[in-house]
Amino acid sequence: MTHWILKVKLKLMPLLDVQHLSVSFVHNGQRKHVVQDLSFVLEPGETLGLVGESGSGKSVSCLALLGLLPQPPAKVEGGRAFFEGIDLLQVSEKRLGKIRGQSMGIVFQDPSSSLNPYLTIGSQLAEGLIAHTNMGRRAARLKCIEALEAVGIADAGVRLNEYPHVFSGGMRQRVMIAMALLLNPQLLIADEPTTALDVTVQAQILSLLKTRQAALGTAMILVTHDLGVAARMCDRLILLRQGKVEEAGTAEAIFYAPQSLYAKELLAAVPTLPAIV
Amino acid sequence: MLQLIIRRLLQAIPVLFLIATATFFLIHLAPGGPFHQERPLSPQVLEALNAHYGLNDPWIVQYGRYLNHLLHGELGPSYGHPGHTVNELIAQSLPVSIELGLWAWVFSLIVGIPLGVWAAEKQHRWFDRVCSTVSTLGLCLPTFVLGPLLMLGLAVGLGIGNVCGWGSWEDRLLPVLTLGLVHAAYVLRLTRGGMLEVLNQDFIRTARAKGLSGWTVLFKHALRGGLLSVVAFAGPQLSALVTGSFVVETIFHIPGLGRHFVQAAFNRDYTLILGTTLLYGALIIVMNLMADLMQAWLNPRLRVSML
Ligand SMILES: Nc1ncnc2c1ncn2[C@@H]1O[C@H](COP(=O)(O)OP(=O)(O)OP(=O)(O)O)[C@@H](O)[C@H]1O
Numbered sequence A: 001m002t003h004w005i006l007k008v009k010l011k012l013m014p015l016l017d018v019q020h021l022s023v024s025f026v027h028n029g030q031r032k033h034v035v036q037d038l039s040f041v042l043e044p045g046e047t048l049g050l051v052g053e054s055g056s057g058k059s060v061s062c063l064a065l066l067g068l069l070p071q072p073p074a075k076v077e078g079g080r081a082f083f084e085g086i087d088l089l090q091v092s093e094k095r096l097g098k099i100r101g102q103s104m105g106i107v108f109q110d111p112s113s114s115l116n117p118y119l120t121i122g123s124q125l126a127e128g129l130i131a132h133t134n135m136g137r138r139a140a141r142l143k144c145i146e147a148l149e150a151v152g153i154a155d156a157g158v159r160l161n162e163y164p165h166v167f168s169g170g171m172r173q174r175v176m177i178a179m180a181l182l183l184n185p186q187l188l189i190a191d192e193p194t195t196a197l198d199v200t201v202q203a204q205i206l207s208l209l210k211t212r213q214a215a216l217g218t219a220m221i222l223v224t225h226d227l228g229v230a231a232r233m234c235d236r237l238i239l240l241r242q243g244k245v246e247e248a249g250t251a252e253a254i255f256y257a258p259q260s261l262y263a264k265e266l267l268a269a270v271p272t273l274p275a276i277v
Numbered sequence B: 001m002l003q004l005i006i007r008r009l010l011q012a013i014p015v016l017f018l019i020a021t022a023t024f025f026l027i028h029l030a031p032g033g034p035f036h037q038e039r040p041l042s043p044q045v046l047e048a049l050n051a052h053y054g055l056n057d058p059w060i061v062q063y064g065r066y067l068n069h070l071l072h073g074e075l076g077p078s079y080g081h082p083g084h085t086v087n088e089l090i091a092q093s094l095p096v097s098i099e100l101g102l103w104a105w106v107f108s109l110i111v112g113i114p115l116g117v118w119a120a121e122k123q124h125r126w127f128d129r130v131c132s133t134v135s136t137l138g139l140c141l142p143t144f145v146l147g148p149l150l151m152l153g154l155a156v157g158l159g160i161g162n163v164c165g166w167g168s169w170e171d172r173l174l175p176v177l178t179l180g181l182v183h184a185a186y187v188l189r190l191t192r193g194g195m196l197e198v199l200n201q202d203f204i205r206t207a208r209a210k211g212l213s214g215w216t217v218l219f220k221h222a223l224r225g226g227l228l229s230v231v232a233f234a235g236p237q238l239s240a241l242v243t244g245s246f247v248v249e250t251i252f253h254i255p256g257l258g259r260h261f262v263q264a265a266f267n268r269d270y271t272l273i274l275g276t277t278l279l280y281g282a283l284i285i286v287m288n289l290m291a292d293l294m295q296a297w298l299n300p301r302l303r304v305s306m307l
């Protein structure tokens, strides 16, 4: 039923429609174009992979969409980014904050620095809920316990009162995922969510992301420089190189029949065929 | 918690003992004695005085006697203020210095912290630049320049506050400002630096990503971390302020502890030097303990390692 409604909505308007996004940085008095003419469309529930080597502008693109770039030194040179019809690049700071808090979840690269060491896990989880819904403290707490359990953290009621430093890296990333999905956002942006983690933990976190995303019907932008991971997690891929789109298409097409030399090089760097999660 | 406090206070005893010992022998090594003055006393009088205070005994005997007094809470008779004990002198002047120091301390925090937070929030904007310039100026300006300037500007020029004495609140205004402004500049810079460091951290970006208001991000997420260095500074700062600021007390004729500190050293008033030095040491120990407790309260990671 909801699926059907989603499909109708899907026909009408994509969830996110990015057109010609360009971002530059001023560094040592010089302007450097870091993202150039990035365009893509993201449908509800879909997963888009942003792939590229270090410094290719993946994080900057995401931060630009979220309005979290430090401006200055960054500057959005042009482009539009319609999220449910609202241009994220034009809307007021206040309005954007609300959209971000309510409808977008973000998981950053390094879980050890993205949680506030001075506040308990519980207060960091609950504050978004309390700010954007009319939920009271007690209800928010229950919801947080639920969310922590959903990402596989046992004894959630106790752990809410603990500080991030007693959590392991993998657990912190689980907390970040719980936090990002707490308000059932339409869009989840995961910026290299597993690079800072142990290899065994990486697989767990990726499959957790996939199951939670499927359960909630969230669309996702997954940033990674691992084409193998991208191919198994994503419907479509965008290959970025030095801020420009090198190749775009479905995951299968790029993985099995890469067109650009860059894609072939990236693929050659992937050691084995990916196992399906 | 209580255990920590008790442990730290017990650790203070050997420290104070060391301070007493080192100070005792250092001042006795210094040439001259309490009764050497520009106009020499007659040898008989000098001899009588030295005999009366036991200054002819070997150092080690004098040292033992002093420690014995100390154990009974006696800091001994003052050589420079005949008829007064060091305990009396401190009891008279310490409250004055404490009051001056506390006001200046409170002033510096109330002014320095909000301005520092705001300067960090507005980094590189005009407000920040004004704050940076003024606080640099404040740091360069010694109190013996600032004091007279304030006297001229405020008291003489605008008729606000008095230039000397320690009775009414008008008397207190200028000395507190003189002493407080310099420290406010310190606090401002520390706050700004600490806040800037925290505001650049990833978890601030996370907080922003949650769509929290600017105020919540600033005060709930950034302030704690940003104030850690201020807290570490504010403890020792208070002990320095409270043990008397000789310059300010001299400029404004305030009967505080600071003048004893300096005069005692000039006059070789052995017991008074020892008394004020010990007091300073004890205050520093207590204030540092408070600063540590405060930091632990702010920072959960410290809390674990301390207890
Ligand atoms: N604050 C900044 N100041 C100046 N240049 C910046 C800043 N942040 C990013 N850049 C530049 O923008 C470019 C793209 O950076 P970005 O962080 O998007 O790379 P990335 O693709 O996410 O790389 P990685 O895989 O290492 O995370 C880089 O060349 C980087 O030097």
Ligand SMILES: [Mg+2]
Pocket: A058, A059, A060, A109, A191, A192
């Ligand atoms: Mg990145």
